Amino acid sequence: MITQTVSYSAAMTDRTVRRVPHIRSFSVELVPSAQQGFSPGHEYVRLFWAAALGKGAVRDLLDLFLAGLRRRRVCEPFYLAVLASAGLVQVTEGRIRMPSRVPPLPSSMVNRLAPHLRLDHRRWTPRAGAAGSVGT
Numbered sequence: 001m002i003t004q005t006v007s008y009s010a011a012m013t014d015r016t017v018r019r020v021p022h023i024r025s026f027s028v029e030l031v032p033s034a035q036q037g038f039s040p041g042h043e044y045v046r047l048f049w050a051a052a053l054g055k056g057a058v059r060d061l062l063d064l065f066l067a068g069l070r071r072r073r074v075c076e077p078f079y080l081a082v083l084a085s086a087g088l089v090q091v092t093e094g095r096i097r098m099p100s101r102v103p104p105l106p107s108s109m110v111n112r113l114a115p116h117l118r119l120d121h122r123r124w125t126p127r128a129g130a131a132g133s134v135g136t
Contacts, residue, residue, distance in 0.1 A: 023076065024075070025075060025094070026094055026095060027071075027094065027095050028064050028071075028072075029068060030069065030098060030099075031097055031098065032100055035099070036101070037103045037104065040061055040062050040102055041065075044102075045058060045061075048124070049105060051113055051114070052109040053079070056079050057079035060077035060079045060080065061098075061102070063077065068098065086109075104124070
């Protein structure tokens with residue numbers, strides 16, 4: 001049996017269109033936060049937000065925070081949509097706005113944590129009538 005081999009390389013070289021991914025660049029604006037919360041590098045963020053969103057998303061959050069401090073532009077973070085849906089960043093026309101403090105994990109996300117993390121989360125929850133703010 002004879003099989004015919006067809007090569008498309010000659011036909012493709014005449015009209016080759018290279019698709020290059022469009023890489024978006026963003027400036028990062030840190031917004032002073034009036035709400036209680038934690039610095040992005042705090043143990044609370046690395047433990048509980050990472051458990052809720054994933055370590056990659058928290059890494060992107062830290063990278064965005066550093067870019068905001070240094071006033072540098074960044075390429076589009078891989079987990080930008082995850083951070084935006086969690087309410088940690090806002091994206092508008094080439095700019096990423098994020099608060100300077102990361103808020104405590106919403107109760108809906110706390111309920112989805114593993115049981116041992118839910119128990120550990122209680123020590124971070126401010127008690128009613130306690131003086132001071134959450135986090136450092």
